[in-house]
Amino acid sequence: MTALPPLDPTALGLVRPDAPGLARLREFLGPDGLRTDAGALEAHGRDETESLCFLPDAIALPRSTGEVSRTLALCHAGRWPVVPRGAGTGLSGGALPVAGGIVLSLARMDRIRELDLANLTVTAEAGVVLADLQRRVDEHGLRYPPDPASRESCRLGGNLAENSAGPRSCKYGTTGDWVLGLETVLADGTPLATGGKNRKDVAGYDLTGLLVGSEGTLAVITAATLRLVARPRATLTLILPFPALDAAAAAVAALFLDGHHPAACELLEEGAIAAVARLVPLPAALAGQVALLLVELDGDEDEALLDEAAALEELARGLGGGEALVAREAAEQRRLWEIRSKVGEAVKQGSVYKEADAVVPRAALAELVRAARAAAARQGLRAVCYGHAGDGNLHVNLLQGDLPDALWRERRDAAEEELFRAVVALGGSITGEHGVGWTQRRYLPLRHAPAAIALMRAIKRTFDPAGILNPGKIFPDP
Numbered sequence: 001m002t003a004l005p006p007l008d009p010t011a012l013g014l015v016r017p018d019a020p021g022l023a024r025l026r027e028f029l030g031p032d033g034l035r036t037d038a039g040a041l042e043a044h045g046r047d048e049t050e051s052l053c054f055l056p057d058a059i060a061l062p063r064s065t066g067e068v069s070r071t072l073a074l075c076h077a078g079r080w081p082v083v084p085r086g087a088g089t090g091l092s093g094g095a096l097p098v099a100g101g102i103v104l105s106l107a108r109m110d111r112i113r114e115l116d117l118a119n120l121t122v123t124a125e126a127g128v129v130l131a132d133l134q135r136r137v138d139e140h141g142l143r144y145p146p147d148p149a150s151r152e153s154c155r156l157g158g159n160l161a162e163n164s165a166g167p168r169s170c171k172y173g174t175t176g177d178w179v180l181g182l183e184t185v186l187a188d189g190t191p192l193a194t195g196g197k198n199r200k201d202v203a204g205y206d207l208t209g210l211l212v213g214s215e216g217t218l219a220v221i222t223a224a225t226l227r228l229v230a231r232p233r234a235t236l237t238l239i240l241p242f243p244a245l246d247a248a249a250a251a252v253a254a255l256f257l258d259g260h261h262p263a264a265c266e267l268l269e270e271g272a273i274a275a276v277a278r279l280v281p282l283p284a285a286l287a288g289q290v291a292l293l294l295v296e297l298d299g300d301e302d303e304a305l306l307d308e309a310a311a312l313e314e315l316a317r318g319l320g321g322g323e324a325l326v327a328r329e330a331a332e333q334r335r336l337w338e339i340r341s342k343v344g345e346a347v348k349q350g351s352v353y354k355e356a357d358a359v360v361p362r363a364a365l366a367e368l369v370r371a372a373r374a375a376a377a378r379q380g381l382r383a384v385c386y387g388h389a390g391d392g393n394l395h396v397n398l399l400q401g402d403l404p405d406a407l408w409r410e411r412r413d414a415a416e417e418e419l420f421r422a423v424v425a426l427g428g429s430i431t432g433e434h435g436v437g438w439t440q441r442r443y444l445p446l447r448h449a450p451a452a453i454a455l456m457r458a459i460k461r462t463f464d465p466a467g468i469l470n471p472g473k474i475f476p477d478p
């Protein structure tokens with residue numbers, strides 16, 4: 001496989017907006033609804049994917065679905081690229097305006113339109129910050145479980161576009177599992193509603209399911225109706241330390257087989273433990289450990305969770321594990337969670353990195369870590385792995401260390417390709433939750449047969465014949 005060529009906007013058949021075009025947008029978006037100042041262009045040219053930056057021509061900030069529709073109709077007529085954006089917390093470059101054009105920010109559409117307690121649903125606009133939505137439903141003893149690491153800043157629309165997930169997808173599934181209906185706008189400005197509040201609905205194709213996770217390439221999501229559940233009455237967090245990676249991986253398989261169903265089951269291997277120890281003081285019991293499992297249990301009663309934690313510790317000890325750290329109080333639980341939640345930041349602080357979001361069938365976890373280490377070592381790189389063990393989904397960070405840039409890029413690509421080939425051979429995929437976006441698209445052919453990719457391209461053409469929506473994403477260059 002060859003290195004990624006830079007995208008050529010002309011090859012995408014796109015035209016950049018001109019001054020009269022921007023003036024027409026400003027007419028109905030208002031002076032603060034269309035930004036072209038250098039600071040805004042720079043800020044909207046990046047997301048949280050490594051250090052990439054592609055400047056857009058303008059940022060549209062509509063306040064309503066009607067304004068989104070008018071914006072898209074104009075962009076469609078001019079064949080200008082449109083890149084929908086939430087908070088820009090994505091990790092695969094999905095919100096990067098790689099072909100210039102208009103960044104369509106949903107940030108000002110952030111209302112919670114309805115909390116329907118009779119049906120246990122919430123309808124919210126795409127720009128609502130996830131944690132704000134969660135706090136609002138929490139006031140009613142309810143929970144919207146998806147919990148990407150960026151939940152304090154990410155916006156619902158980005159979660160929907162990427163079908164985001166986090167630690168709790170182990171028990172509660174991904175964003176898409178909670179979506180009952182969508183309000184969207186098609187590329188030419190036509191509004192399209194899918195689903196509704198029904199728990200079941202098999203009338204025709206599942207357009208809601210298709211649009212969730214379509215990375216802003218098929219339509220712009222402006223609002224969604226989400227399912228809610230009662231918040232569990234009790235939670236408990238524990239860390240199980242292991243002297244060997246295989247023992248931790250075996251414990252993951254064994255605990256599910258034993259009938260446990262934790263809310264979260266997260267793994268930190270050696271490199272991740274060492275990295276986070278530089279940011280968070282680790283309890284003495286974790287010193288010298290080679291792998292950690294952080295498990296969150298939830299249910300109705302504290303006592304039952306304590307019994308379950310004891311059973312898990314026994315199971316872990318049977319596999320060579322050490323004494324468990326158990327936290328019952330909220331503040332203690334937060335302290336244990338910090339050991340996991342700060343890993344990403346800790347790893348990325350130390351070096352330039354490339355993050356691969358690999359997922360394999362859960363039983364292949366240890367093989368995934370070994371494949372990552374082997375692929376990195378063959379290129380003289382280091383790989384640090386951590387993440388959602390209960391889902392078989394680990395974030396593999398390849399580190400540049402002190403390699404010169406050109407060599408790093410070459411070796412990084414070679415290591416990543418070798419890793420993904422191994423992942424696919426294990427029955428896995430090239431992304432579990434971060435999306436294909438811009439940075440992973442060259443690997444799509446490893447995951448899907450040509451016939452599947454051709455079908456996906458045909459779906460893209462059906463929704464967006466002019467190719468204006470988030471161009472350059474998901475698919476490798478032809």
Ligand code: MLT
Pocket residue numbers: 149166341344345355387395
């Ligand atoms: C995580 O699980 O920590 C997130 O997906 C973010 C990351 O990998 O950096």
Ligand code: ZN
Pocket residue numbers: 149165166167387388395433
């Ligand atoms: Zn993650």
